[in-house]
Amino acid sequence: MYLFERKFMSVVGRSFALFLLAFSGLALIAAPSAYAQSSWQTSDAxxxxxxxxxxxxxxxxxxxxxxxxxxxxxxxxxxxxxxxxxxxxxxxxxxxxxxxxxxxxxxxxxxxxxxxxxxxxxxxxPGPVTTYNQVDITLLGGAQYDADFDKLLRNHKLQKGRPLRHQDYEALKGALRNLAAERGYYDAKFTAQHIDVLRDQQLANVTLMFDSAERYLFGDTIFCCAFISNKLLNRFLDHQSGEPFSTRKLLDLQVDLASSDYFSHVEVSPLWDQTNNNQVPIDVRLEPNKRNRYQFGLGYGTDTGARVTMGFDRRWVNDRGHKLSSVVRLSEVQNTGFVSYQIPGNDPARDVYSFNGEITDRSYEEQRSTLYKTSVSDLRHYDRWHRTYQLAYQREDFSFGSDPSESSSFLIPSVQWSLIESSSLEANRNITDDGYRLSIMLQGGHDSALSETTFASVKLSAKWVHRLSDQWRILVRSEVGALRADNFEELGPTLRFFAGGDHSVRGYAYQQLGPTNDEGVVVGGRYMTASSVELDYAIKSNWRIALFTDIGNSMMDWNERLKQSAGFGVRWISPIGPVRLDLAMALDEPSNPWRLHLTIGPDL
CATH class of the missing domain: 3.10.20.310 (membrane protein fhac)
Structure with missing residues (x-):
């Protein structure tokens, strides 16, 4: 038996060895000669x-x-x-x-x-897309009577028949949470939230049940560590104790206080843990800014030449929030001293009254003028609108060329309205993506009210910026002015219209377009217009090149010929705003050389 088993195992072993040898040979024959890899080997591919x-x-x-x-x-x-x-x-x-x-x-x-x-x-x-079938959204608590929630639910994307998108579903849930937080539903929560997908029918049923609970109310607002009187601080508030809570109003309060320039740090916090009778107290912590601010700057502009600016601000004069601002600007063309005393209005974030004094001495291209001006202003902000009422008394000593110096005085009431709306590129907040600016100014004087002669003038200006593509923008600017005066010669240069310069018609010198006297000195006109069309192209994120043409003039009559220029420029979008370097040629005066223009400031 033992011998039989040994012979049997020997036969089996030889057979298995022969099988392995044959299999290996077949594998070598079948394997590609150029490339072969087994499951336990790694590859260089x-x-x-x-x-x-x-x-x-x-x-x-x-x-x-x-x-x-x-x-x-x-x-x-x-x-x-x-x-x-x-x-x-x-x-x-x-x-x-x-x-x-x-x-x-x-x-x-x-x-x-x-x-x-x-x-x-x-x-x-991907197969067929699943669509919404039954969408059941239920509001409980105070939100069911809140018009803002009703508006939100009227405009959501979870409508029967529309493709199922989890992003839309999550967005609606997030919008409900955010609106509840913004409007003071501090205890809001979802009591049911799910999507049931019927795969065989390509349908989805959505169930959302949102219990907002009751809306909280504003409690007392407590200001901490303020050097400004509570009487003024309370005028910043857009809410009263007992009114429905709103996070938006708290954010606006924080922005308004920070923008007032009184404070270096502002923190507005609802004290939820101190809620009593459904009212939440508001804690406002304030850190004072430096009371005095000094400014010094050097600059250059092709209209003004080299210039020096020195300023001093008293951020608050007293606990009622009065301010004092002063600045002196010296340049090759014009020297100005300006002082302003400002008093916060009923809404201190948007209204201000100011008493102003100004002395300006200008001498350029045979134009000489010294202006002494005092004024009182009332400035109001209405969302995007700005409105300024002003009553000014001014005396101006002026002369043109070799003419003897003259002097005129005027009491001038004026009003100005401005509307600005714009959006910036997300990648760079210092460049306007789309927007416009509109402005109108009316002013006048009467010879029976401390004025040398009766006059009235109007000036309208507009600018539009629009992005045509990722690289291209178009910028359109236009302004027009007109005045009527019983005796035009009595008006000083600051009351007349001029054209030419960096912000008017490039290619021509500053205020050197207009009627002239017998010596060829520009004396200004009754009418003025200046327009510009510009295309700029982004060559890099912070660099643009531009092509432009300007047209305009200052005239005694509307039918006088306009002057045109054309040119090109480079824009650097610096941290403080666009810096523009333009080279322009006066097309109507080909004998004049190309003129360089340098400006710094926002697009609008």
């Missing part, structure tokens, strides 16, 4: 992933879900790992498509092996 059958943004989202995508451009690991991750990727792609409403997708894959690259290729059929 790189891994790639391809997804076919999906458009954007589905393709990108599917790729981001793939675990195997992390190995792209890496050397292929073991064959077993690649096959495992590739197989796992089918379910990952299906999961990635579900947020877009594709719950019945079909995904297959294959691995294409070459000596240099292994490509995992997925073929995807």
């Amino acid at each position: 790189k891994l790639a992933v391809v997804i076919e059958g999906l458009a954007e943004p589905y393709s990108t989202n599917a790729y981001n879900y793939l675990t195997v995508a992390a190995l792209v451009e890496e050397t292929v690991p073991s064959v077993i790992r690649v096959r495992y991750l590739a197989q796992q990727g089918e379910q990952e792609i299906k999961t990635a498509l579900q947020p877009y409403g594709f719950y019945n997708s079909d995904v297959t894959h294959k691995i294409i092996e070459t000596e240099d690259t292994w490509t995992v290729k997925y073929q995807v059929n």
Whole structure:
């Protein structure tokens, strides 16, 4: 028996050895001569992933879900790992498509092996999109009677028949939470929130139940560490104790206090843990700014030449928030001293009264003028609108060329309205994306009320900026002015109209377009117009080039000829705003050389 077993095992062993030898020979014969790899070997090839059958943004989202995508451009690991991750990727792609409403997708894959690259290729059929069927949104608590919640629910995207988008579903939930927080529903919560997907019917039922509870009310507002009187601080408030709570009003309060320039730090906080009778007290902590501010600056402008600016501000004179501002500007063309005493209005964030004094001495191209001016102003802000009433008394000594100096005095009431609306590029807040500015100013005087002669003038200006594409913008500017006077010769230069210069008609010198006297000195006109069309192109994020043409003039009659210029320029979007360097040629005076213009400031 033992001998039989030994013979049997010997026969089996020889047979198995022969089988292995034969199998190995067949494998060597069948294997490609150029490239062969077993499942336990590694490869020098790189891994790639391809997804076919999906458009954007589905393709990108599917790729981001793939675990195997992390190995792209890496050397292929073991064959077993690649096959495992590739197989796992089918379910990952299906999961990635579900947020877009594709719950019945079909995904297959294959691995294409070459000596240099292994490509995992997925073929995807997203299938039919799932749509909303029943959308049940229920509000409980005070929100069911709140008009803002009603408006929100009228405009949401979860409508029957529309494609299921998880992003829209989450956005609505977030909007309900945010609105509840903004309007003082501090205890709001979802009592039910789910989506039931009927895969075989490609339908989805949504259930949302939002219990806002009751809305909180404003309690007392407590100011801490303020050097300004509570009487003034309370005028910053847009709410009273007992009114419905609003986070927006608290944010506006913080911005208004910070913008007042009284404080270096402002913190506005509702004290939820001290709520009593559904009223939440508001804590406002203030840190004073430096009381005095000194300014000194050097600059250059092609209209003014080199200039020096020195200023002193008293941020608060007393606990009623009065302010004092003063500035002296010295340049090659004009020297100005200005002082202003400002008193906060009923709404100190938007209203201010000011008493002003100004002395300006200007001498340029045979034009000489010394202005002494006092004024009282009332400035109001209405959202985007600004309105200024002013009553000014001025005396001006002036002369043109070799003419003897003259003097005139006027009591001038004026009113100005301005409207500004703009949006900036997200990548750079110092450049206007789209926007416009409109302004109108009316002023006049009467010979029976401390004025040399009766006159009235109006000036309108507008500017529009529009982005045509990612690189191109168009900028259009226009202004027009007109005045009537019983005796035009009595008006000083500051009451007449001039044209030419950096902000008027480039290519011509500052205020050197207009009627002239017998010596050829520009004396200003009754009418003025200046317009510009400019195209600029972004060559880099902070650099632009521009082409422009300007047209305008100052005239005694409307039918006089306008002057035109054309040129090109470079813009640097600096941290303090656009810096513009322009080279312009006066087309109507070809004998004049090209003129350089340098300006700094916002687009509007």
